[in-house]
Amino acid sequence: MTEDYKIKVQNVTKEYDLFKTQADKLKSFFSIKTDVPHFWSLMGVSFEVKPGEALGLIGVNGSGKSTISNIISGIIPQTTGYVDVKGDTSIVAISAGLRKNLTGRENIRLKSLMQGLTNEEIDALMDDIVSFADIGDFVDQPVKSYSSGMKSRLGFSIAVHINPDILIIDEALSVGDDTFYQKCVDKIADFKEQGKTIIFVSHSLKQIEFLCDRVAWINYGKLRMIGETQEVTTKYREFIEWFKKLSKKDKAKFEAEQKQIQKDFDIDEYQRQVTEEEQAQHPDDKHVAAKVKKRFYGSVISEKMPKTSVLFTWLVTIATLFFCLVNVSGHPLSHIIEHPASIVKPTKKLVLPKGVAKDNKKTTKKHHKKTDTEKKTSSVKATIK
Numbered sequence: 539m540t541e542d543y544k545i546k547v548q549n550v551t552k553e554y555d556l557f558k559t560q561a562d563k564l565k566s567f568f569s570i571k572t573d574v575p576h577f578w579s580l581m582g583v584s585f586e587v588k589p590g591e592a593l594g595l596i597g598v599n600g601s602g603k604s605t606i607s608n609i610i611s612g613i614i615p616q617t618t619g620y621v622d623v624k625g626d627t628s629i630v631a632i633s634a635g636l637r638k639n640l641t642g643r644e645n646i647r648l649k650s651l652m653q654g655l656t657n658e659e660i661d662a663l664m665d666d667i668v669s670f671a672d673i674g675d676f677v678d679q680p681v682k683s684y685s686s687g688m689k690s691r692l693g694f695s696i697a698v699h700i701n702p703d704i705l706i707i708d709e710a711l712s713v714g715d716d717t718f719y720q721k722c723v724d725k726i727a728d729f730k731e732q733g734k735t736i737i738f739v740s741h742s743l744k745q746i747e748f749l750c751d752r753v754a755w756i757n758y759g760k761l762r763m764i765g766e767t768q769e770v771t772t773k774y775r776e777f778i779e780w781f782k783k784l785s786k787k788d789k790a791k792f793e794a795e796q797k798q799i800q801k802d803f804d805i806d807e808y809q810r811q812v813t814e815e816e817q818a819q820h821p822d823d824k825h826v827a828a829k830v831k832k833r834f835y836g837s838v839i840s841e842k843m844p845k846t847s848v849l850f851t852w853l854v855t856i857a858t859l860f861f862c863l864v865n866v867s868g869h870p871l872s873h874i875i876e877h878p879a880s881i882v883k884p885t886k887k888l889v890l891p892k893g894v895a896k897d898n899k900k901t902t903k904k905h906h907k908k909t910d911t912e913k914k915t916s917s918v919k920a921t922i923k
């Protein structure tokens with residue numbers, strides 16, 4: 539692999555925990571072991587995109603195309619692996635990055651500000667973005683009222699007008715009508731002429747063949763093939779034809795097997811495998827294992843709490859609980875240190891809020907009256923006797 543790249547992904551994986559309850563989610567955050575099943579959406583994907591290249595991403599539903607696009611765009615983090623993107627990216631997926639409660643115009647401003655444009659620059663671009671999106675009065679309505687085609691139009695228009703170095707288009711053209719599609723294709727062609735880098739995700743092999751210089755075929759979380767467009771699309775078509783000829787039962791069996799492989803994926807085993815392969819290529823390098831480890835974990839931000847933070851959180855929680863108990867018990871700290879059992883034997887009277895105290899007095903008085911009556915009754919009873 540040459541160093542002359544715009545995007546580089548190396549040994550990228552993405553794991554999802556398939557939580558069933560909120561409690562499982564919380565436990566996992568605190569690194570408490572749960573029996574939640576795991577699913578590896580990506581199982582070690584590596585490729586590079588050269589400057590000015592249009593790379594197509596193809597693969598059947600659920601193969602991991604959007605996952606890798608979102609990782610490259612910085613929308614979601616990878617679980618392991620190295621990702622290097624040289625330049626600003628702008629992703630166009632159906633409704634990606636659009637806030638549904640904001641109007642189209644507000645979304646234009648927000649997304650542009652997030653890309654680093656100033657308010658003056660946005661004002662200058664606003665009319666062009668609105669006119670390209672061509673969604674009429676809806677531009678002043680909240681995005682939640684848009685059809686998927688309208689969201690795609692708005693998203694595409696914003697993305698191409700903010701002039702990113704890298705444009706990632708994820709299935710955005712599949713929902714537009716023919717006129718809009720042609721406008722988008724022309725705009726993408728303009729981008730290519732300007733030497734910009736494009737990642738184009740689509741199920742339409744025709745669109746891919748028309749727009750892309752190279753294609754990566756992602757297959758159930760793995761990179762199955764990358765190369766010249768025609769070569770890869772031909773192999774992919776053969777695969778689709780083979781799959782279509784399977785019986786319904788065999789199709790289901792094949793898909794279940796692939797998903798099972800994604801559930802059973804072992805990240806440590808994969809790391810060992812990569813280390814062994816690289817050690818074989820560089821037998822004299824004593825630092826291969828450390829380099830692979832750094833590549834796997836060096837640039838990732840864990841979605842789970844690191845062990846030290848978990849320990850710290852537990853310590854703070856226990857300390858807080860302890861001091862609360864000391865306070866409630868009413869004993870001085872030194873006394874509790876000498877007699878730990880006294881922490882559960884409070885000395886202080888409970889100080890109740892005013893209203894509660896009054897109510898309590900009334901109840902106690904009533905209680906006393908009752909007791910006096912009882913006393914009188916018993917003395918009368920005694921006199922009669």
Ligand SMILES: Nc1ncnc2c1ncn2[C@@H]1O[C@H](COP(=O)(O)OP(=O)(O)OP(=O)(O)O)[C@@H](O)[C@H]1O
Pocket residue numbers: 554555556577579597598599600601602603604605606
């Ligand atoms: N948040 C999530 N939690 C659990 N699994 C997820 C999550 N997001 C994606 N996945 C799973 O990861 C796999 C890859 O999904 P992804 O959306 O990347 O596929 P895709 O190739 O873009 O599919 P499509 O062509 O249908 O858009 C799928 O099996 C999907 O169910």
